[in-house]
Amino acid sequence: MFANCIQDFRYSLRQFRKSPGFAFTAIAVLALGLGANVAVFTLIDGILLRSLPYAHPDRLVAINAPSANGFTMLLNYSNLKQLSDAMGSRTQTGVMLDQSRASVVGPGGRLQVEQETVSSDLMTVLGAQPQIGRSFRPEENEPGREHVLLIGDDVWRRLFNQDPQVVGKSLLVKGRSYTIIGVMPKEFSFPFGGEKQVWSPATIGPQARSAMAGPKQVWGTLFARLPEGVTAASLEADLNRVQAQIAKEVPDSEIPLKLEVTNYQQSLNHQARKPLLLLYMVVFGIWALACLNVTSLMLVRAIGRSREMAVRSALGASRSRLLQQSIVESLLLSIAGSVLGLLTGQLVLKVLWHQIERNLPLTNEVHLEWRVVVSLIMLTCITALLTGIVPALRAARRSVQEDLHGVNSTASASHTRMREGLVIAQLALTLVFLVGAGLFLRTISALRQVPLGFGQQNVLTGGVIVNPTMDAADSDEESAHGLNLVQSAYLPLLDRLRAIPGVRVAALSSVLPMRSEFAVSLAMTLDHKKTAYAQNPTADGRLATAGLVDALGIPMMRGRFFAEEDSSTAPVVVVINEAFANKYFAGQNPVGHTVSMGKGRFADARIVGVIANMKQTDVTKPTKPEMYFCLAQIEPGTPLYGIAKAFMQVAIRASVPADALRAQFDKALHDVAPDATTTDVETIHEAVEDSFGSQTLTSRLLEGFALLALVIASVGLYGLLSFTVAQRTREIAVRFALGAQQASILQMVLRRAQVLMVAGLACGTTLAWFAVKLTQGYIYGVQSHDAATFASVIGVLAAACFVAAWMPARHAAAIEPVVALRSE
Amino acid sequence: MSGTIIEIENLTKVFYTDEIETHALSGVHLTIDRGEYVAMSGPSGCGKSTLLSIIGLLDTPTGGRYTLNGKEVANLNFADRSRIRNQEIGFIFQSFNLIGDLTVAENVELPLTYRTGMPSSERKKKVQESLERVNMAHRMRHYPAQLSGGQQQRVAVARALAGSPSILLADEPTGNLDSKNGEAVMKLLQELHQEGATICMVTHDPRFAAHAERQIHLFDGKVVAEGELNQLLAEV
């Protein structure tokens, strides 16, 4: 048996060497089919299937409070503590409070790290132990004791060059000195998938412990480990009951009522589930197409070699032996295809990485893993069986007698029908892919045509985190020190940016269009009209400096935008957008009206201008009301100073291509704030393109797959027709002998192609009609049953069929009539 | 209705393959008159099929003259050759060459469908007539695979007759048949000849060659006299 196999392998290799065209085509088609699967399966493995690096990750749950508009609200620590107490001592819990970036310096140089502030028991819930040093102690959340730090393995390597003596050393994070107590293991991260993380205990004083309202609250997310016998659903029911009780006891509270308990992993990847499954269906289709194609190629060879097979079986080779030979052959092809496919798949991921990273969660954890390889091996074997068995069975079924005599030279009709069926199926699948790609192309072009309300030429944007040397919690302390980030960092930064040669306008804003934003909802009163809290006008609160409208090219509808004279001593001014004006000042001129927020100067802010609407984060959504405050008028203690301190964004309009300014932007920033970090420095055009997000990714993938399918199906049709022509050479010669003209033979072949094509298009259109349901929710600006898309896709496929059919038809017409006389 | 149908002078055919020249025909002279029944014989590889394919306009000669029905046809283009073949020539092949996916009737009709402007009713009539002529009309709707070899060859003869050609060309028409069926086909050809058909048949079976009224011997690409042939064969 084994010796047989070796012999079969050798024989197959010899066969491939004899017909390299066949081997090349089959391997290439399989590589594409398997490669697409590898690419998507790598994503699915990394994002959906990986088990998290915690003890019993399936029992780890996150407790979230979903809000009506799809966001997750944080709960205050006091609330979390009560919930945690209600769960009893059997359930371990921990809290994650804050997450921020910081630029730190160590022996290994400067590194941008992510600081997670947590409750001291969190590591216990995760079941994680440091590889060096110790974990947090319970008392380390108390003010004064919290300056201890656990660092991630990558931070240890890069910042401390893997110094084994790192425990006990200190590290300055945002101006505070922390003592390093331990290094977490290499695979550990929390929140999962983060990089360059450090963990420190949150400062939770007695007031924070009990505050259910007011400025002393601290906020967080609760994590718990389910004990034996408790399910997420039962915990959720319990917690919701407890939460209702808590809410009753706190009068006038704004605490969320609805809690959700989800497996931690699911909470991370649930939004990726649907797109990944859609993608998987697509690549499954591609794989099926590749199998159909290779099966038909193998069938051709089986028929071409049927006489040889007949001789072998006349010589006593058993049917199973012949089957084995065929499967060995398809296995060899599949193995070569899967090796090539593995490379192709990784290449595809590399090429599309930018889009993938932007649109799918947990992408840090996407690597080629053994699970992917194992599944590829399985798929390869299935492929080999599918593509090898059918041709072998078909060949074995042919009568030995007939083949040895070779009298009846016309091909067996059942063979031809089977191959025609395979080609029709290929064309049908291809049509489905083409329709999908067509719909997404239309979507992207529809998205690009949405008027944005701002200019895209030569504008560079970037996020700025100044990393002030003081912690966010101590704003009192800060004002006491007289430190004002606006005056000390932002306004000087603006001056420097404006001085860069080629910069026409530079401006700062807390939110720039199409970039990730901190949405801050403001409630206010207009013209001092008292209304119930719930009926107060609300708007997205934003900060901006003079020049923003010029940098982004936003038209002014009324009044003016901020100017240099709007300083910290001048009367407070605000600018609203059209959406705000339409909603709250319908039919009036808003300029001159007053807006009140809180007390003092901000109780009497005057509207000085109305800007045109611009798209916010999603071009498909209508613009919400916005209200801008002037950054220069913000200082510690005024509303929105918290935003300014956390995050600002820069918009620079230049007379040179915006890309060229990145380096100068970086330099200007570090001149005014050496510890500052930047996020997503990109042109506004890139930001817009990125905002199309999953549509771009899906569109790219579908376009690629559709093109692939088109090539595979065309090759399939071409192969079938070439084979048929080769098989019918004699018949065609006889037709010539009987007086056929070349044109009529050409027509005969093309008509065959036409019949196959019409059948393929009909099946494909029907299939696509139902398959487009999958695209609902993904496409925009086009109906899923868009007639123009269907029509043009049918046109494209028909044209490809014609091209694929033309060559075999020409070959047929060039057959010499004299062949009719030759005896075989 | 007599006269010369085929007039061949100094016909040569050279095949070039892999830098080897094969002189398949080297100076053939041949005349066939209307109503004649000519049998061509000679050893294997002497050029019989090559000569027949040139007579049947399946191939073009390398040199020499060929006049068919008074018209010079040696150097016509593909389309003209097809047209003339369709009207003037009827082929009968050794391996019948019926088309497997077509019924008997469709096979016989095939050469007529390549003729422009013949109405369907007339085609049907001709198909019926020629099938009746070979006694196969009752098998009209059958497929070739459902017939015996002898029956298939009779259908092939009907197909050759359907277009009322000037001459029937047959290349070893009995080569794939057993002797009984072979005899029957020979008898059919003889009858057709008696009814006035002009036939040129290649055979190396002397018994069948004897059916013809004139025998031509080919040797090494040349037509030789019978006596000469025996002498040449004796020399080999």
Ligand SMILES: Nc1ncnc2c1ncn2[C@@H]1O[C@H](COP(=O)(O)OP(=O)(O)O)[C@@H](O)[C@H]1O
């Ligand atoms: N297409 C061709 N290419 C090259 N040589 C050929 C071709 N057809 C025939 N021949 C050669 O021409 C000679 C005559 O062949 P053919 O006419 O088939 O002989 P016959 O029919 O008498 O057996 C042979 O030597 C044959 O090998």
Ligand SMILES: [Mg+2]
């Ligand atoms: Mg011959």
